[in-house]
Amino acid sequence: MTVVRAVARRLATAAVVLWAAATAAYLALLLAPGDTVDSIIGDGPDTPQIRAQVIAEWGLDRPDVVQYLDYLARAARGDLGRSYLLQRPVSDLIGEHLPATVTLAAAAAVTGVVLALAVALLTAGRRPLLRRAASTTELVLVSTPGFLIGIVLLNVFSFRLGWFPVSGGQDFSALVLPALTLALPVAGVLTQVLRDGLERALDEPFVVTARSRGIRERAVLARHALRHALLPAITLVGWLSGILLGGAVITEQVFGRPGLGQVTLQAVTAKDMPVVLAVVLLSAAVYVAVSTLADLAYLLVDPRLRRS
Amino acid sequence: MTVQATPVAGAGLAAVATDTAPPRRRRTARPGLAAAAGFLLLAALAVLWPGLLAGDPLAADPLNVLRPPDAAHWFGTDHLGRDVFDRVVHGARHSLTIGVAATLIAVGAGVLLGLLAGMAHRLAGEALTRSFDALSAFPLLLLALLFIAITGPGTGSLIIAIGVATMPHHARVVRAQTLLVRRAGYVEQAVSFGTSRTRLVLRHVLPNVLGPVPVLAVIGLGEAILAAAGLSFLGLGPQPPAPEWGAMLAENRSYLRIAWWGAILPGVAVTLTVISLTVLGRHLQQRFEGRHG
Secondary structure, eight states: OHHHHHHHHHHHHHHHHHHHHHHHHHHHHHHOSSOHHHHHHTTSOOOHHHHHHHHHHHTTTSOHHHHHHHHHHHHHTTOOOBOTTTOSBHHHHHHHHHHHHHHHHHHHHHHHHHHHHHHHHHHTTTOHHHHHHHHHHHHHHHHSOHHHHHHHHIIIIIIISOOSOSSOOOSHHHHHHHHHHHHHHHHHHHHHHHHHHHHHHHTSHHHHHHHHTTOOHHHIIIIIIHHHHHHHHHTTHHHHHHHHHHHHHHHHHHHTOOSHHHHHHHHHHHTOHHHHHHHHHHHHHHHHHHHHHHHHHHHHHOGGGGOO | OHHHHHHHHHHHHHHHHHHHSOOOOOOOOOHHHHHHHHHHHHHHHHHHOHHHHOOOTTOOOTTSOSOOSOSSSTTOBOTTOOBHHHHHHHHHHHHHHHHHHHHHHHHHHHHHHHHHHHHSOHHHHHHHHHHHHHHHTSOHHHHHHHHHHHHOSSHHHHHHHHHHHHHHHHHHHHHHHHHHHHTSHHHHHHHHTTOOHHHIIIIIIHHHHOTTHHHHHHHHHHHHHHHHHHHHHTTOSSOTTSOOHHHHHHHHGGGTTTOHHHHHHHHHHHHHHHHHHHHHHHHHHHHHHHHHO
């Protein structure tokens, strides 16, 4: 019973946050200087008749409240409006470019998590020299802008060594450097969190018990300490989704990869607001969905949280 | 048993030691901290008085185009023959000013709104808190992109965009702190003495809420500088020929194959600044926690 109530609470919170995010995005649009009709017409012919036609076609003569409710109702059904610039449904545009970005983000997420797990397990505990080297590398990676990592990788592995193509292309070899660019800062943060968790777990009494039973140190780390270290890392998945989506904009720009980031950047420079709003809302929805799932996973793993 | 005996004995010794002598601050050499502080001082100098460290960042020299680093041009020259070192030094003013201004906005608005959310009545406080939650659901870079789409590119909109996007974090910390302080004995006493609400907030709550703010601000500054460089790299910040670090990197990217220095060294300037801020922030955090924990 308590579990059902706790789950219901989390889901309700997620819905409220999503609604508030959609409203905030819409408010930003309302407060924006400049005329919507101008943005839609762009460089095209501008006569009173065309203006009237645009206003009628886009429903811009309705009160703001009606337009807002209409926008919410449509967004809930997955209809994100039409691009001012391309005169096409935004959902089609996003659908076309989403797979490339999701591939990049997923590859980066897997690489980042695997790297972080490997380095944290290797350096946690009792190897001072290795640990120091790893934590310095992490500090550098976390503090380096994504585009610099990308450009250094490009310079070394594409220009000097010629292992990977310079830009464009959709095959696997074109994915390696962009995915690595996106994964390295993520791995830097995750390793720090995981190692902190591992080292805290290694001080717990249950580790002493496990060692006294004669379990090898490697097994103590991987089987007993790692489970506890993973818990705080789970709370980071929401942050991770944001970093990957935001980082994809820059990574796609560095490597000239087509994708949602390129679409977003083009829309921002052209003030194509429906596209910008849709991408921003999509990223918020992903964040909310992923964090809610993580919260629910937490509820299942840790019974103490079900009470509050 | 030997496994357990050692820590117990150690704990006993430590207890004796703290009983007899006052706890001393660890005075170990900190080469990392010293280097970070030194670099930040240099960066501050570059912001306040760039002419002291470097020459004209816009002076083109068509005879010395894309020269590699040497004694005359420490960081080489770019495709117009402009000295990359001069441009990096002058770039500090653009890049760091955006970061500092955005952080000031984020901290100022965050403290104000967090205090409001913590002191307001239940419903209003809850509504404010939920709106912080909604704002922090947007990834920093995408929220900033939304603002820039509305206001257009440029230094001013970059500052506001990054400031607004990083505000919720500060507001949440200040709100949590306010809720703690509100329950403290001295606040109850002040209320029972009939202190006015304004005076209560300004004299009793605010000073005790501000504790973690400086540490957050230093760490937030690093994040803001990274975001500013990223957005400038996308062409949304100061426009060329302004020597902003991210923008320089984007401009010199086309010559990466023949002249790596023009693109990579401005990026290294960003990295060194953010590393220095992180090292300083962690040091402050340790001292802060040592005082309170």
